[in-house]
Amino acid sequence: MAIALSSSLALGRRNRLVCLPLFLLLGLLAGSSSWAREGVDVGKNSAFSHLVPAEGVERSSLEQYAQMLEQAAEKKALASKDHPQLRRLREIANKIIPHALSWNPRAANWQWEVNLIGSKQINAFCMPGGKIAFYTGILDQLKLNDDEVAMVMGHEIAHALREHARERMGKSAATNIGASLLTQLLGLGQVGQTVTNYGAQLLTLQFSRDNESDADLVGMELAARAGYDPRAGVSLWQKMSAANKGAPPQWLSTHPSGSTRIGDIEANLPKVLPLYERIKTN
Numbered sequence: 001m002a003i004a005l006s007s008s009l010a011l012g013r014r015n016r017l018v019c020l021p022l023f024l025l026l027g028l029l030a031g032s033s034s035w036a037r038e039g040v041d042v043g044k045n046s047a048f049s050h051l052v053p054a055e056g057v058e059r060s061s062l063e064q065y066a067q068m069l070e071q072a073a074e075k076k077a078l079a080s081k082d083h084p085q086l087r088r089l090r091e092i093a094n095k096i097i098p099h100a101l102s103w104n105p106r107a108a109n110w111q112w113e114v115n116l117i118g119s120k121q122i123n124a125f126c127m128p129g130g131k132i133a134f135y136t137g138i139l140d141q142l143k144l145n146d147d148e149v150a151m152v153m154g155h156e157i158a159h160a161l162r163e164h165a166r167e168r169m170g171k172s173a174a175t176n177i178g179a180s181l182l183t184q185l186l187g188l189g190q191v192g193q194t195v196t197n198y199g200a201q202l203l204t205l206q207f208s209r210d211n212e213s214d215a216d217l218v219g220m221e222l223a224a225r226a227g228y229d230p231r232a233g234v235s236l237w238q239k240m241s242a243a244n245k246g247a248p249p250q251w252l253s254t255h256p257s258g259s260t261r262i263g264d265i266e267a268n269l270p271k272v273l274p275l276y277e278r279i280k281t282n
């Protein structure tokens with residue numbers, strides 16, 4: 001923009017009068033593209049995530065996912081590719097994934113994978129790098145329809161795209177670096193080496209309430225763009241709450257429920273329903 005402005009100043013008076021409004025117009029157009037973005041408004045990924053290299057997080061994730069699949073296979077709990085529920089999950093994922101790229105350019109290089117684990121646990125996750133797993137419990141016990149599955153999948157994919165795991169690790173690294181620096185300043189010796197091993201708990205990572213709300217909103221937009229009714233977020237959480245009256249579902253232990261959750265989803269429906277309705281009418 002600075003170069004363009006200086007070149008306009010070199011022009012004659014009449015041209016400058018023409019050029020300035022053009023620049024104003026271009027500026028307005030550039031600004032309006034972000035104002036006019038359809039869908040939910042959640043801002044950029046957290047700056048804390050930059051404290052930890054994405055490649056490292058994704059590599060840990062791939063290793064842990066492979067290990068989990070191996071353990072499931074040993075217990076004969078890994079669904080074969082012909083399993084009807086796995087085919088259904090992969091079909092839904094195939095519709096959502098093309099909409100992931102606009103949230104995170106790294107997703108273009110992810111080797112997306114969806115697997116189904118035989119377990120009564122009400123659980124599902126998407127690890128950094130696009131490694132997704134559903135437990136049969138969440139499908140069977142909650143009797144999820146396709147729209148509700150898409151909301152769960154969208155939510156989990158949103159955690160990966162928004163790099164919530166990397167953000168948590170970044171915050172942990174910041175705290176450790178801070179503690180280490182403080183220790184050195186106080187002359188208490190080296191603590192160091194604490195920033196190396198924060199990838200250990202990717203499978204059971206607990207997200208903050210902000211992360212959860214973020215994943216709910218980004219997830220419902222992903223589902224809506226893929227042609228799934230985002231109103232299913234309401235019935236999903238009603239089912240989840242009902243299931244919670246017995247034993248708390250595993251999913252809820254890593255995904256805290258909140259009385260405002262359904263309210264937030266309902267409040268954001270007007271932002272994503274038009275996206276869904278457009279797909280449905282085309």
Ligand SMILES: [Zn+2]
Nearest residue numbers: 207212215255
């Ligand atoms: Zn979540």
